Amino acid sequence: MAECAPPDVDSGSGKAETILEPRYAMELRRHLLTAEMLEPGTERVIHTSIDVRIDPLTGHSSRILPERGLMPANDFDLAAFARENQPRCPFCPERINSLTPTLPPTIHPEGRIARGEAVLFPNLHAYSPHSCVSVYSPRLHHLPLEDMTDRLVTDNLRTQVAYARAVMAADPESRWASINANHMLPSGSSLFHPHLQGIVDPQPTTQQKMLAAVPAERFESYLKAERQTGERYLGNTGRVEWVVSFAPIAPAELRAFIKGISSPAELDEDLVAELAHGLMLALNAYAEMGFQSFNLALYGAPVATDGYPLNLRLACRSNLKAFYRSDSTLLERLHWEGAVDLAPEMVAERIGERFRA
Numbered sequence: 001m002a003e004c005a006p007p008d009v010d011s012g013s014g015k016a017e018t019i020l021e022p023r024y025a026m027e028l029r030r031h032l033l034t035a036e037m038l039e040p041g042t043e044r045v046i047h048t049s050i051d052v053r054i055d056p057l058t059g060h061s062s063r064i065l066p067e068r069g070l071m072p073a074n075d076f077d078l079a080a081f082a083r084e085n086q087p088r089c090p091f092c093p094e095r096i097n098s099l100t101p102t103l104p105p106t107i108h109p110e111g112r113i114a115r116g117e118a119v120l121f122p123n124l125h126a127y128s129p130h131s132c133v134s135v136y137s138p139r140l141h142h143l144p145l146e147d148m149t150d151r152l153v154t155d156n157l158r159t160q161v162a163y164a165r166a167v168m169a170a171d172p173e174s175r176w177a178s179i180n181a182n183h184m185l186p187s188g189s190s191l192f193h194p195h196l197q198g199i200v201d202p203q204p205t206t207q208q209k210m211l212a213a214v215p216a217e218r219f220e221s222y223l224k225a226e227r228q229t230g231e232r233y234l235g236n237t238g239r240v241e242w243v244v245s246f247a248p249i250a251p252a253e254l255r256a257f258i259k260g261i262s263s264p265a266e267l268d269e270d271l272v273a274e275l276a277h278g279l280m281l282a283l284n285a286y287a288e289m290g291f292q293s294f295n296l297a298l299y300g301a302p303v304a305t306d307g308y309p310l311n312l313r314l315a316c317r318s319n320l321k322a323f324y325r326s327d328s329t330l331l332e333r334l335h336w337e338g339a340v341d342l343a344p345e346m347v348a349e350r351i352g353e354r355f356r357a
């Protein structure tokens with residue numbers, strides 16, 4: 001057990017150990033577990049370590065497993081698949097105006113919100129009274145993550161911010177806004193054409209509720225601890241701080257925090273551009289790591305919620321291929337427990353350079 005533990009392990013006994021990091025602003029809690037078994041064929045005793053970590057904000061737990069190739073790099077011909085499904089795509093230029101719905105005049109008189117190349121319209125398959133989709137561009141039916149640019153991400157976020165503001169002005173009860181993405185089919189997207197999704201709702205989702213209940217000081221202490229350890233801290237792009245999650249619920253999970261605002265509706269133009277830049281850096285890094293599918297959630301609380309920093313989670317999903325392994329297993333879906341074989345510290349090492357450049 002001891003050989004797989006970091007230097008500041010509390011040398012407790014038994015199967016579980018709590019690793020205390022008392023010199024930091026907050027205790028980042030971990031328990032090291034060991035599985036013992038006999039190797040097939042040799043009957044030799046072998047051990048596997050499981051690093052169970054507790055998320056400092058919501059208290060959920062996550063299991064960091066030894067690297068075992070659970071997330072293979074993309075080898076699927078996405079461009080060919082894009083050409084195959086493009087003729088039926090409702091978000092492409094030939095069909096977007098005839099096949100997508102328009103916003104009611106009370107929300108936006110022009111029906112669709114456009115910024116640069118990005119276009120936003122209601123989600124035909126609504127998840128909420130106010131549920132929208134925004135494409136990066138009707139012409140970009142296939143948008144590999146290495147081709148995400150500041151401009152594309154900024155303009156798409158701008159449509160979402162305009163939407164959140166318009167909805168809140170028309171329907172003040174709908175105070176909980178989020179900006180999200182299912183990118184590529186493994187992430188839950190039913191359409192290939194890349195897009196963001198916005199939800200503005202009178203009720204928070206489970207995670208929005210849990211995060212909004214976190215005391216302001218805990219956000220502060222978490223970020224302070226991550227700045228001090230440096231192992232997972234990616235950087236501060238100005239007003240947005242980025243870290244790799246200590247206890248990820250999904251592979252290569254990053255979190256970002258924006259102090260001083262609590263809702264996407266409060267993002268000004270400069271902040272949108274800064275946030276988009278960080279997202280672009282992260283998505284380009286995902287591409288370099290071999291990933292092409294991701295989920296994003298920017299968890300808004302009501303405007304001006306005291307002490308709540310607007311924050312996001314961004315994580316990779318398995319790559320598309322026939323008979324692929326989903327990264328969302330019985331643990332994530334039914335136990336609400338993360339289980340990943342990409343150690344957060346390794347992810348920080350791979351991604352950090354881009355944020356420091």
Ligand SMILES: [Zn+2]
Nearest residue numbers: 089092141193
């Ligand atoms: Zn398309």
